[in-house]
Amino acid sequence: QSCLSFVKETSFLNAYITVTEEVALKQAAEADKRFSQGKPLGLLDGIPFAIKDNFSTQGIQTTCASHMLKGYIPPYNATVVQKLFNHGAVLMGKTNHDEFGMGSGSTDSIFGPVKNPWSYSKTYKEKRFAGHNDADWLITGGSSGGSAAAVSAGTCYVALGSDTGGSTRNPACHCGVVGLKPTYGLVSRHGLIPLVNSMDVPGIITRCVDDAATALGVLAGHDPYDSTTFQNPFEPFKLPETIDLSKLCIGIPKEYHAPGMSAEILSLWTKVADMFEDAGAKVIAVSLPHTPYSIVCYHVLCTSEVASNMARFDGLQYGHRSDVEDSTEAMYAATRREGFNDVVRGRILSGNFFLLKQNYEQYFLKAQKVRRLIADDFVKVFESGVHVLLTPTTLGDAAPYLEFIQEDNRTRSAQEDVFTQCANMAGLPAVTVPVGLSRRGLPLGLQFIGRALCEEQLLTVAKWLE
Numbered sequence: 001q002s003c004l005s006f007v008k009e010t011s012f013l014n015a016y017i018t019v020t021e022e023v024a025l026k027q028a029a030e031a032d033k034r035f036s037q038g039k040p041l042g043l044l045d046g047i048p049f050a051i052k053d054n055f056s057t058q059g060i061q062t063t064c065a066s067h068m069l070k071g072y073i074p075p076y077n078a079t080v081v082q083k084l085f086n087h088g089a090v091l092m093g094k095t096n097h098d099e100f101g102m103g104s105g106s107t108d109s110i111f112g113p114v115k116n117p118w119s120y121s122k123t124y125k126e127k128r129f130a131g132h133n134d135a136d137w138l139i140t141g142g143s144s145g146g147s148a149a150a151v152s153a154g155t156c157y158v159a160l161g162s163d164t165g166g167s168t169r170n171p172a173c174h175c176g177v178v179g180l181k182p183t184y185g186l187v188s189r190h191g192l193i194p195l196v197n198s199m200d201v202p203g204i205i206t207r208c209v210d211d212a213a214t215a216l217g218v219l220a221g222h223d224p225y226d227s228t229t230f231q232n233p234f235e236p237f238k239l240p241e242t243i244d245l246s247k248l249c250i251g252i253p254k255e256y257h258a259p260g261m262s263a264e265i266l267s268l269w270t271k272v273a274d275m276f277e278d279a280g281a282k283v284i285a286v287s288l289p290h291t292p293y294s295i296v297c298y299h300v301l302c303t304s305e306v307a308s309n310m311a312r313f314d315g316l317q318y319g320h321r322s323d324v325e326d327s328t329e330a331m332y333a334a335t336r337r338e339g340f341n342d343v344v345r346g347r348i349l350s351g352n353f354f355l356l357k358q359n360y361e362q363y364f365l366k367a368q369k370v371r372r373l374i375a376d377d378f379v380k381v382f383e384s385g386v387h388v389l390l391t392p393t394t395l396g397d398a399a400p401y402l403e404f405i406q407e408d409n410r411t412r413s414a415q416e417d418v419f420t421q422c423a424n425m426a427g428l429p430a431v432t433v434p435v436g437l438s439r440r441g442l443p444l445g446l447q448f449i450g451r452a453l454c455e456e457q458l459l460t461v462a463k464w465l466e
């Protein structure tokens with residue numbers, strides 16, 4: 001009830017596309033009944049959660065924030081949604097995001113942009129720069145901005161995002177909450193409408209690191225419907241209260257000193273590295289030499305997979321179909337022109353360009369090869385004894401909406417992914433933790449990147465900092 005009242009009070013944030021009040025009340029009543037009858041309880045029994053609107057929910061509209069899928073009602077639940085239901089969790093609704101997960105602001109949705117709850121915080125209001133008025137609310141980051149805002153505004157305890165290049169960590173960082181991208185293959189993608197199959201991972205957004213570990217325990221594990229999930233059974237874990245930092249080696253990758261990073265982030269990063277060192281950890285500078293090429297290769301691979309994935313939206317099988325009936329081709333073209341925004345269409349065009357017979361080797365294959373080098377850089381650093389890497393998550397604090405949309409969205413979006421997409425390229429787990437406030441009174445966060453399948457270690461270190 002209290003989460004529902006927050007959903008209603010903060011509806012101006014536009015965090016939810018669909019609020020599932022009836023489902024929530026029914027599931028909560030069932031949870032109450034189980035509790036009062038002394039029945040065994042699920043790990044998340046009675047816990048309110050939200051899901052990004054690109055996860056399929058049986059009988060509940062799933063739009064991908066796009067005209068293409070507006071009104072689409074999936075006939076089945078994504079595996080992660082089903083797992084949350086099986087553990088007794090209570091669905092508050094489907095959250096807003098950039099169309100098909102393409103973006104870094106949560107500003108490109110057919111339902112309108114998501115507003116960052118911190119835009120209305122006392123600290124920000126007191127400290128914001130002169131000249132800003134109430135229309136200058138802040139972006140949440142993206143693309144899972146609705147999920148991050150939903151957790152940050154207190155409307156739920158866990159929200160699922162998707163993370164292809166940073167879409168869970170970026171908004172979690174800007175909204176002052178925890179965002180975990182698990183190892184690729186640890187959590188099923190079945191029912192997550194794909195963006196980039198080789199990088200997509202369901203992401204977990206929570207108020208604290210312990211909650212992320214609990215949610216991971218529910219969500220992780222082999223799924224016969226997703227052949228890329230690991231076969232080995234996943235052992236849910238509880239994070240220890242203390243960690244022996246003297247046995248920990250933290251790497252600071254020098255290539256993450258990216259142009260455009262704010263001075264505040266740089267000093268926070270240095271301060272936290274010093275804190276770990278003072279507390280007994282070994283902190284060393286490391287090099288991941290292929291990092292500077294990562295963002296370019298990410299976009300070649302991302303758009304190529306997008307071009308292939310989006311081919312399914314032809315007006316015949318799902319969602320929108322244009323009225324244009326001059327020919328089948330004309331119907332396809334009109335459906336896609338009407339159904340997709342220009343970011344999506346731009347990526348389809350770029351991707352098809354990279355996949356052309358005469359370009360394939362020069363762009364797609366080369367990007368694949370560089371991807372391998374990027375992944376190998378991480379392996380080498382971890383093999384040298386480093387347990388986790390400490391890096392920034394974002395270049396700065398959340399931008400005001402008007403400033404964000406002034407710049408060319410695609411350029412801005414690409415810059416925003418600079419620290420996050422490498423972990424997707426390499427399939428590694430990464431988590432962002434809120435660490436402090438900027439001069440403007442907005443959340444800042446830092447990212448830890450861990451060894452593949454070492455979520456427990458990663459989250460234990462993150463918890464120490466929290």
Ligand code: GLN
Pocket residue numbers: 101102103104142143162163164165166167168195302413414416417
């Ligand atoms: N900004 C990234 C992109 O637009 C994020 C994608 C994602 O993680 N869904 O590709």
